[in-house]
Amino acid sequence: MNELTLHLLRRPSLHRPKCPVHFHRFPTISLALITAVLLWMPTPSYATEDQSYQALRNWIDNPPAGAPATPGQHLTLSDREAVLEALIPQAAWKYYFFDDMDMEIAATRHYPAPDDWGKTMASDYTMDEDGTLKGFTGGGFPYKDISADDPFAAQKVIWNMLWRPGANDYDMPMVTWLRGESGKLDRVMEYTSVNATYARGDNSLVPGYEEVKSKQVMEFRSPRDMAGAKDMSIRYVDHHRENSGWLYMPSQRKPRRTLASERTGELMGMDMIREDSMGFGGKIYENNWTYLGRRKVLATINVSTNPEFGGPSLWVPHKTRWEVRDTHVVLVQPKADNRPYSARIVFIDAETYWTHWMFAFDKQDDQLLRMNQHFLKYSEDYGTEPPTQAPYIKQDFSKSVGHQVFLHLGQVDINAKKPHATMTHCFTNKREFTAARAKQFYSLRNMISGRR
Amino acid sequence: MVKPRHQLTKILLLLYPALFTPLSWGIVNLGDDFEIEGFIKQMNVIQSKDFFDDAELTMQRNTAQVEGKYYFLRDGTLFNNWDNDFLDSATFTFLARGVYDSAYDIRDSYDVLKDRGKEEYKIRESFIDFVKAPYSLRIGRQQVVWGETDNFRAIDIINPLDLSWHGSRESWEDIRIPLWMARGIVDIGKIGPLDETFLEFIFIPDDFQKTKVATEYPRPWAFRGIGLQDVGANSILIDDTLHDLNVTVIDGSPSHKLSNAQGGTRFKGIWNDIDFSLNYYYGFSQTPGVKIQSAGLDDMGVFQTEVKTEFPRQHVFGATASFSEDRYTQAVYRLESSITKGVPVSISPPGSSSSLDSNGNGYDTVKQSVVMLGIDRPTWIPALNKLRTFFISTQFFWRRYLDYSPHMHGSAFYEVNPAVVDGEVVADRYVSENDDKLDQDEFVFTFSASTTYGRAGLLKPLFVFAYDPRSTGAYNKIQVEYLYSKHIVFRAEQHLYWRTSDDDIGPWGLGDYLARPGIRRNETVLTATFQF
Numbered sequence: 001m002n003e004l005t006l007h008l009l010r011r012p013s014l015h016r017p018k019c020p021v022h023f024h025r026f027p028t029i030s031l032a033l034i035t036a037v038l039l040w041m042p043t044p045s046y047a048t049e050d051q052s053y054q055a056l057r058n059w060i061d062n063p064p065a066g067a068p069a070t071p072g073q074h075l076t077l078s079d080r081e082a083v084l085e086a087l088i089p090q091a092a093w094k095y096y097f098f099d100d101m102d103m104e105i106a107a108t109r110h111y112p113a114p115d116d117w118g119k120t121m122a123s124d125y126t127m128d129e130d131g132t133l134k135g136f137t138g139g140g141f142p143y144k145d146i147s148a149d150d151p152f153a154a155q156k157v158i159w160n161m162l163w164r165p166g167a168n169d170y171d172m173p174m175v176t177w178l179r180g181e182s183g184k185l186d187r188v189m190e191y192t193s194v195n196a197t198y199a200r201g202d203n204s205l206v207p208g209y210e211e212v213k214s215k216q217v218m219e220f221r222s223p224r225d226m227a228g229a230k231d232m233s234i235r236y237v238d239h240h241r242e243n244s245g246w247l248y249m250p251s252q253r254k255p256r257r258t259l260a261s262e263r264t265g266e267l268m269g270m271d272m273i274r275e276d277s278m279g280f281g282g283k284i285y286e287n288n289w290t291y292l293g294r295r296k297v298l299a300t301i302n303v304s305t306n307p308e309f310g311g312p313s314l315w316v317p318h319k320t321r322w323e324v325r326d327t328h329v330v331l332v333q334p335k336a337d338n339r340p341y342s343a344r345i346v347f348i349d350a351e352t353y354w355t356h357w358m359f360a361f362d363k364q365d366d367q368l369l370r371m372n373q374h375f376l377k378y379s380e381d382y383g384t385e386p387p388t389q390a391p392y393i394k395q396d397f398s399k400s401v402g403h404q405v406f407l408h409l410g411q412v413d414i415n416a417k418k419p420h421a422t423m424t425h426c427f428t429n430k431r432e433f434t435a436a437r438a439k440q441f442y443s444l445r446n447m448i449s450g451r452r
Numbered sequence: 453m454v455k456p457r458h459q460l461t462k463i464l465l466l467l468y469p470a471l472f473t474p475l476s477w478g479i480v481n482l483g484d485d486f487e488i489e490g491f492i493k494q495m496n497v498i499q500s501k502d503f504f505d506d507a508e509l510t511m512q513r514n515t516a517q518v519e520g521k522y523y524f525l526r527d528g529t530l531f532n533n534w535d536n537d538f539l540d541s542a543t544f545t546f547l548a549r550g551v552y553d554s555a556y557d558i559r560d561s562y563d564v565l566k567d568r569g570k571e572e573y574k575i576r577e578s579f580i581d582f583v584k585a586p587y588s589l590r591i592g593r594q595q596v597v598w599g600e601t602d603n604f605r606a607i608d609i610i611n612p613l614d615l616s617w618h619g620s621r622e623s624w625e626d627i628r629i630p631l632w633m634a635r636g637i638v639d640i641g642k643i644g645p646l647d648e649t650f651l652e653f654i655f656i657p658d659d660f661q662k663t664k665v666a667t668e669y670p671r672p673w674a675f676r677g678i679g680l681q682d683v684g685a686n687s688i689l690i691d692d693t694l695h696d697l698n699v700t701v702i703d704g705s706p707s708h709k710l711s712n713a714q715g716g717t718r719f720k721g722i723w724n725d726i727d728f729s730l731n732y733y734y735g736f737s738q739t740p741g742v743k744i745q746s747a748g749l750d751d752m753g754v755f756q757t758e759v760k761t762e763f764p765r766q767h768v769f770g771a772t773a774s775f776s777e778d779r780y781t782q783a784v785y786r787l788e789s790s791i792t793k794g795v796p797v798s799i800s801p802p803g804s805s806s807s808l809d810s811n812g813n814g815y816d817t818v819k820q821s822v823v824m825l826g827i828d829r830p831t832w833i834p835a836l837n838k839l840r841t842f843f844i845s846t847q848f849f850w851r852r853y854l855d856y857s858p859h860m861h862g863s864a865f866y867e868v869n870p871a872v873v874d875g876e877v878v879a880d881r882y883v884s885e886n887d888d889k890l891d892q893d894e895f896v897f898t899f900s901a902s903t904t905y906g907r908a909g910l911l912k913p914l915f916v917f918a919y920d921p922r923s924t925g926a927y928n929k930i931q932v933e934y935l936y937s938k939h940i941v942f943r944a945e946q947h948l949y950w951r952t953s954d955d956d957i958g959p960w961g962l963g964d965y966l967a968r969p970g971i972r973r974n975e976t977v978l979t980a981t982f983q984f
Contacts, residue, residue, distance in 0.1 A: 178908040186908035188938055190479075208642050221479045223938050224489050224983035242778040244725070251625045253597040257727055257786075261778035262830040265841040269909025338832070392481055420907040437540075440585035444648040444720065444727070445639045449590065452519055452547060452577070 049094035051368035051416060053343050053361040059090040060292055060329055060345070069298065069324050071107035076100075087298040087324060089347065091359045091368045095414060098311040103298065104321045111302075111352055111378050113165050114404045118144070120201030130285040131155035132239050138163055138213070139201020141353065146291075146328060153291035155284055157328040158346075160353040166379070166405025167278075168197040168214045171431045173390035174410075176424045178269060183314035186420075187269060190392060191220040196433045196442065199237050206435045213237045215442035219450070221392065226268070228451040232442065233260065239284060248447050255447040264340055271415040271422040276372055279346040279355035280332060292329040297347050299325040299356035300375040305387040306409050306425040307375055315421040316412055317375060326350040327357075342366050354406050368416040375409040379430060382407075390427035400430040480984060485532070490518035491983040497618070499672060499973040507976075510672035512555040513617070519547045540583045547577040553617075561670055569617060569671055577630045586639035593630045596654060598718060598731055600772045600786035604849050604896065604960075606822040607731050607770035607790045610654060610716070612738040616666035619673050621929075621947065621975075632659040640721075649721035654733070656714040660706045662763060663738040685884035687871045688755045694873055694881060695755045702745070702760040706736055716768075731770035731790075736763045741796025742863050743815040764817045766794035786826035786847075791854070795820045800861040800886045808857050819854040842903045851894040851959070862888035862959070894959045896920050910935040923956040925949075925963020939982050947975040 066086025069075065075083055080097050088096050118140030125136035131152055136142050142163055143156040150156065172193040178186045198205045198212040206212075213235040220226040228250035235243050243260035263274040263282055275282040300307065301323050310318025327347040334341060340363060347357040354376055362369040377387055382400040387409060389395065400407060407428040414421045433441065440446065479489045497511035524531055525542035551572040556562045562570075579592025599607040603624060611628040613620065620627065633656040640649040666674045688697045706712040716733030740761035747757045770790035777783055794817045802814030809816055825848050830841040853860065866888070871881035898918045905911040916929040928948040935941050949972065951963035 180907055186910060187935065222489075223935075224479075224491060225935065225941060227479055227489055242776070244776070251623050252602075253595055253625060254599070256828070257774040257776050257784045259776050259778065259782060259784050259828070259830055261776075261782060262841060265830060265832070266839050266909065269904060269906075392479070394484065415907075418907045436585055439641055440583075440639055443639055443641070443650070444722070445588070445637055445650040448637075448652075448720075451521055452545065 049090075051091045051094060053345075053366040053368075056089060056091045056345060056359055057292075060295055063295065069105045069322075071105055073105045075103040075105060075322075084298075087296065089297060089345075089357055089359065091371060092357065092373065094416075095311060095313075095316050098316075101310065102319045104319070105298075106302065106321050106323050108324050109302065109378075111406070112404055113352075117141075117165055117404075120203070122202060127152060127155070131289060132285050133159050136163070137201055137210070137237055138197065138199040146350075148291060148293055150291070152289075153328075154289035154330045154332075157291065157330050157348055157353070158280055158284060158289070158332075161278065161280070161346075161348050161355060164353040166354075166403070166407060168195040168216075169431060169433075170195055170407065170428050171395065172408070172426050172428045173393050173395075174424055174426050175391065176270065176422055177309075178271070178420070178422050179314055180418075180420050181313050183312070187223070189220065189226065189268070190222040191218060191226075192393075193218040194431065194441070196431075196438050198438075205433060206439050209439075211236055211238065211241075215438070217442060217446070221451075230447065230450050231258075232444075232447050234442075246444065246447050248450050250450050250452045253449070253452075255444070266415075270413065271370065271418070271420050272372065272413040273340070273370070276358060276360065276370060276413065278374070279348065279358035279372070280330075280344065286335055288333045288335060290331040290333070292331050292345070294350060295327055295329050295347065296324055297327050297356060298322045299327075299347075299349065300373070301325055301349065301352070301354070301356065301406070302378045302381060303375050303387075303409060304385050305377075306427070309412075309423050313421065315414060315423065317373075320375070325356060339363065341369065352406055362417065370413065370415050372411050372413045374411045376406045377409050377428075379403045379405050379407055388425075388427065393427075395427065395429040397429055400428075403430050405430070485523045485526070486520065487522075488518060488520045489984060490516070491981050492516045493979060493981040495977060495979040497672065498976040498978075500976065501972060501974075509555055509558065510975075511553055511618070512558065514552045514554060515549060517547065517549045519545070521545045538584065540585055541581075542583070543581045545577065545579055545581065546575060548575045549573075565668055565671060568668055569666060586641075588637045588639075590635045591633075593632050594635065595625070595628045595630050596633070596635055597628075598729070598733075598772075599770070600774055600788045600826060601824045601849065602826070602845070602847060603898070604824065604847070606788050606824055606849075607733070607768060607772070609733060609735070609738070609768060610656075612661050612663040614664040615673070616664045616671070617673060629661050629664065631656055631661065633657075643721075646721040646723050649719065652718040652720070654714075654716045654718075656735075657710060658708040658712055660708070660712055660714065660736055660763070661738070662705060662740065683868060683882050685866070685868050685882050687878075687881040687883050689871060689873070689883055690749075690755070692873060694871055694878060694883075695749060695753055697755050697883075698757070700756070700758045702758065704740070704743075704760045704762050706763055712736070725775065727772075727774045729770075729772045731768070731772070733766075733768040733770075735766055735768070737766050737794060737796055738763070739796070740863060741815050741817070742798060744802055744813045747802075762796055762815060764794045764796055766792055768792045781829070783827050783829040786824070786828065788822070788824040788826075790822045792820045792822075793817075795853075796863060797853075797890065798861040798863045798886055799857075799859050800889075804859045808859060816860075818856075818860065821852045821854055823850045824848065837903050837905065840903055840905075840909065842901050845898075845900045847896075847898040849896045849898070853890060853892050856890075856892040858889070860890045861886045862890060888957065890959070891922055893922075894920075895922060896960055896962065918960075918962055920958040920960055920962045923958025923960075923963060924952040925956075925958045925960070926951065927962050939984060941979075941981040941983060943977070943979040943981070945975075945977040945979075947977065949974060 064086045067082050069083055077097060077099055120139040122137050126134045128134055133142055141160045143160055146153050146156055174191050176189045180186055195216040197214050198209050204210045215234050217232045219230040230248040233243055233245045245258035245260040246255040247258050248255045266273055300317055300320055303320050307317035307320035328350050330346045332344040341360045342363045344360040346355055348355050355374055358372045360370045379400045382397045386397045408426050410425045412423050479487045481487055493515045495513045498507050499510045500507035522544040525539055528536050530536045553570050556570040577593050579590050579594045582589045596610045597608050611631055614627045614629050636653045638651045643649055668674055686697055688695050714735035718729050718731045720729040740763055743760045743762050745758040745760050750756050768790055773787040775785045797816055797818055799809035799814050799816055802812050828845045831844050833842055866884045866886050868882050868884045871878045871883045900916045902914040912933040914931040919926045929945060931945040933943045949963055
């Protein structure tokens with residue numbers, strides 16, 4: 001019997017059998033029943049939480065009544081029905097509600113965008129009939145206002161998310177833990193992503209590269225069987241143009257072109273697919289879109305530092321700071337039959353357009369297949385409340401102050417069907433590249449050799 | 453009896469801080485600027501006729517490898533103290549490997565080898581990188597890989613290979629022989645319709661090394677020719693008379709002098725989403741030709757032959773391309789092509805072709821072209837894996853002798869057979885014959901598929917198949933790797949060698965040496981690795 005089973009047996013709801021069993025009269029039968037229950041665990045204990053697509057839609061459309069979350073309050077399991085069920089999307093209850101849970105509530109804040117945000121934007125952009133943004137080159141949100149009755153409201157929310165401030169331009173050392181149930185640690189990985197925005201409204205970071213939206217280089221440093229593996233990807237302003245990617249493997253000592261359009265297979269054993277990136281990392285035109293309205297949710301939008309992980313399987317953020325945020329809720333349904341999901345529901349912050357929650361449902365049975373939830377920190381708080389340093393590199397976090405953007409401090413990705421989870425801490429720091437340095441760093445030349 | 457291995461002990465002591473510190477689950481930082489990583493690995497190779505029939509342990513290779521990187525100039529600051537405006541960054545990298553094959557101490561039959569191939573203790577790579585955008589320079593002992601082909605050579609010809617201990621079956625990273633050289637790159641960027649362009653220069657002042665093969669039987673991958681592998685030719689048959697044979701081999705390897713420098717250049721870029729490169733390399737053939745200096749019967753009736761190995765100068769012109777086709781086939785296409793001038797061949801019998809072998813020394817150099825087409829495709833096979841794709845990679849490799857003659861033979865595959873006089877086998881007398889007649893066109897096809905299983909993808913199967921349609925020789929590998937923990941990796945491999953017909957060894961020796969009737973062997977490889 002594992003720790004998770006023990007934990008679930010202790011849960012009050014499981015100690016309320018519908019058909020009382022008289023243990024003292026029928027010890028043999030009782031023993032058999034206990035054995036059966038143990039063999040049955042842990043799945044049935046979770047069955048009380050409905051994780052279907054329909055349940056989440058009901059939760060969105062008919063929000064349960066709840067008391068407000070008060071700033072300064074620490075919410076625990078005892079606040080579940082009164083407060084939390086109204087603010088945590090139902091598909092996540094199974095993981096986010098646990099015995100010693102502790103959610104610190106902070107006041108809902110206004111987070112100003114960079115001072116020049118929206119001031120260098122081109123104005124002659126359009127949206128075509130499949131919802132693809134044409135001619136937009138960044139520098140601000142393409143759609144300042146989202147109207148619920150706009151037939152393209154969902155796509156517009158996603159476009160704002162994809163062009164949000166702070167999406168790029170950082171050094172991001174990361175540590176990822178892959179855990180099974182009961183917190184069994186399967187793998188730990190260390191890697192660093194370095195990312196730059198090229199398209200900046202009326203100018204490009206590197207003149208002459210106006211077709212490039214952003215570039216990213218990611219390199220693994222552990223475990224040793226992956227150390228030195230390096231990936232470079234280029235996203236283009238033209239959404240219809242497929243991304244470009246190269247992978248350098250130290251064992252091959254050369255880069256290899258990769259197929260960027262394959263976004264639905266799990267990566268490196270992690271519980272995510274490329275299309276799950278920040279809630280939605282695919283192509284707009286490959287999906288049907290529905291705007292489901294606005295919904296208030298709890299979000300780890302401005303944590304003090306990278307949160308510890310709690311819960312019976314150590315899968316979810318614990319003892320960290322949450323804020324009630326107003327979000328746009330977007331339903332994404334793939335047009336093609338060969339996709340793993342029947343639907344994906346994304347909760348995107350209505351002010352900052354950062355994704356807080358994503359839930360994706362299995363095409364086979366409309367039950368939750370994967371979800372992710374993100375931890376962010378506002379750059380202006382780096383000065384007074386710096387986040388934790390990465391275990392393998394020290395950074396000057398003061399460089400982040402003044403940018404007025406959010407920095408991604410990590411995320412949780414859960415595969416509900418395995419079940420298994422991937423938790424990531426990002427030790428993100430702002431980085432501004434000069435044109436010359438960006439040109440050199442994000443180049444194919446830089447991909448032909450690695451740490452070995 | 454196994455003797456104490458002092459060298460290995462030293463390496464283990466050096467690795468101690470990394471292996472036994474609680475921080476050693478990834479690259480180990482020693483201070484802010486120095487990192488080390490590495491592994492200890494034991495690989496057991498068992499050869500058997502058919503799945504453990506007549507099985508023998510042929511290799512028990514114990515490897516300790518440590519790799520280090522020292523960042524001595526970062527962000528324009530040298531040794532964390534001095535500002536430096538001249539360079540952006542500089543690092544020192546080394547990779548050291550110690551190897552001890554304990555099969556030599558387990559098997560009595562290896563005593564005749566006198567420990568050749570038993571140990572290796574080397575700083576394999578050691579180089580300094582300097583970066584000053586848009587220039588970068590790597591100086592030192594290193595590997596440089598060009599081209600798009602996996603595990604066959606067209607323009608990946610800068611570093612020779614060490615085929616002595618396990619043929620070409622290991623990762624080429626581990627069997628390339630690093631060379632002392634300078635590698636400079638100028639990043640250019642956009643030029644007209646071309647993007648991501650750069651120009652690369654390679655200069656190898658005097659470090660010529662030849663491809664390394666083992667010739668001492670019973671080394672498991674000893675390359676002794678075909679036919680009888682455990683004996684050498686000691687006789688020659690002339691007009692039905694058997695004579696003793698005495699062969700003197702003169703090593704004609706280029707000496708270490710500047711006039712024997714090698715070098716090359718590559719221009720690489722992207723045109724219309726197609727990665728391409730144009731390559732030129734001026735070097736030496738890393739495999740020898742054999743030039744007969746003299747041959748004839750002496751006064752004692754012994755046939756005396758003096759041959760010289762020749763490593764001719766080569767000009768290699770190459771071009772590569774790769775393209776990701778996302779819309780219709782969802783595949784990455786790879787193309788590599790080269791023309792090599794100066795490929796050594798043997799002319800057999802010597803003097804038989806006046807145009808190729810005018811001086812009758814049985815040696816000439818010819819031109820050769822190579823075309824490789826490869827396709828990589830992440831492929832969903834839901835019946836076999838619902839979570840992750842299979843990475844499928846195929847290659848078709850075509851090599852052609854441009855100035856072909858039917859007299860052309862290879863220089864290596866001499867067949868050794870018992871001497872026969874008047875229909876009778878003569879005891880302890882062996883003759884050799886070069887019947888490795890070259891085909892003008894040579895082909896090989898490869899296929900590999902890999903994926904991962906398990907909740908965290910810790911189980912990694914790999915299937916490899918290579919087939920030479922001319923010789924019908926083939927090679928299969930079935931491998932499963934299990935990432936047991938962050939430190940420990942287990943791997944089991946089964947290598948199958950087979951041939952469907954004929955006894956043509958083929959240019960790649962694919963079904964050979966281990967698939968030839970009479971000596972056919974498969975290999976089972978069991979490996980445990982502790983990595984940090």
